[in-house]
Amino acid sequence: MTPEQVLAELTALATDDVPTHGGATMAYVYDSGLAEVDALAAAAQAAYQWTNALDPTAFPSVARIEGDLVGAALGLLGGGPGAVGTVTSGGTESCLLAVLAARTRWRAAHPGDERRPQLLLPVTAHAAFRKAAHLFDLAVVDVGVDPETCRVRPDDVAQLLSTRTALVVVSAPSYPHGVLDPVAEVAAVAAAAGAPCHVDACIGGWLLPHLDGDTGTAPFDLSVPGVTSLSVDLHKYGYAPKGVSLLLTGDPEFRLGHWFATAGWPGYPVVNPTLAGTRPAGPMAAAWAVHRWLGVEGYRRLARRAREATTALVAGLGGVPGVRVVGDPATTLVALAGTDGLDVLHLADEMTARGWLLQPQPPFTQPDGTTLPATLHLTVTAATADRVPALLTDLADAARAALELPPPVPDPGLVAAAQGLDPAALTVAEVDGLLAFAGLDGGPLPERMAPVHALVAALPRELAERLLAGVLDRVHRPH
Ligand SMILES: Cc1ncc(COP(=O)(O)O)c(C=O)c1O
Structure with a gap:
């Protein structure tokens, strides 16, 4: 076979995949809508695809790239003097490392304590934290959220804090409903109890600062007293290709808690701040290039475009029968619940048939017995902006079809x-x-x-x- 034939075969494999571009896939992918961003990212990725970020002493350019990305993020997200950060493979790894560092800190502060440290999680915190608790053997303490606003209540966190708390998590915003937790209030109660507080800004952290306060959201970053670490993904609203996120902290000691170093074998000394050993430098280089080219102005334009599209979408939903928006969509994520007997699972299928991907989220029973309804999740990116009228037309059409269907019942x-x-x-x-x-x-x-x-x-x-x-x-x- 020729290389061209192999590539054609590879392209053919993707025939059934949802489109990564064009704004109709409203989960998993983030499309800037700018062909230059894609071309630049691809070229930067190709230039670094054989480089190993395992060893920045062999590849000093990687240390420079990582340092530039971390520096830019700290500048954007309230990092003061001495703040540090780590480039990771994605949001999940950033969350995992935050929990690992918190566990290290808790164990150091409680020598000889055999109990499992606790992770205080609003039920809306990303599942990556549940994975972290599973991997690193922490006990999850579920904190219910207000069923109307879907935000965690600081008093509920205060009641559950104890000497076993290794970390409290808040989201800015949460993935399921796109609402911001009351970061300052929760961080304050955590600090009063001596517990660190992580802000999961994986999805919103690169977007919110570029909206210049347009959404009226309260401060959520490292400058907020009591916030000890923050995660932010460049492969989401940083519009970088998959595989790059950042974990930031104002405290270099905290960061040491997720480093691993060993000289305990006859091979090269292994010193990793991340979970992987060999690490791809391609996504980092692509993120660096995209960031360098877009700059603050470019990100502002893209953030405004996505936000305006979200506002237009929410306003237009008044004309769609059988749906309501859950909570206050503070950024560019929207959660739709059904009304008047509409089942959002049917709506998801009807939208799939019309070429859209809207992600179904199941109903959820909270620890106090209250329920959060089933919803459809919509991530709006800059590429969706031109398609909002088409989205609303298809939604109205799909909703009418879904309203005709009997509720889906399992056998x-x-x-x-x-x-x-x-x-x-x-x-x-x-x-x-x-x-x-x-x-x-x-x-x-x-x-x-x-x-x-x-x-x-x-x-x-x-x-x-x-x-x-x-x-x-x-x-x-x-x-
Ligand atoms: C708030 C939040 N945290 C963490 C993650 C996990 O990120 P990743 O899928 O990059 O591992 C996501 C992904 O959507 C997210 O929205």
């Missing part, structure tokens, strides 16, 4: 049979059998996903998690 026999199962004891073969029974037996996923989501929502959470892992396990088997 009652399957739900009843599943109730008695112990998810921890299920083998791979048993999970395969259950999935086959549910009609998910390895072929392409059904065109309409509403019944699948309804089934997941009807099952006990741990069983649903086991079955979801089973679905993805099948997706990842070799062909």
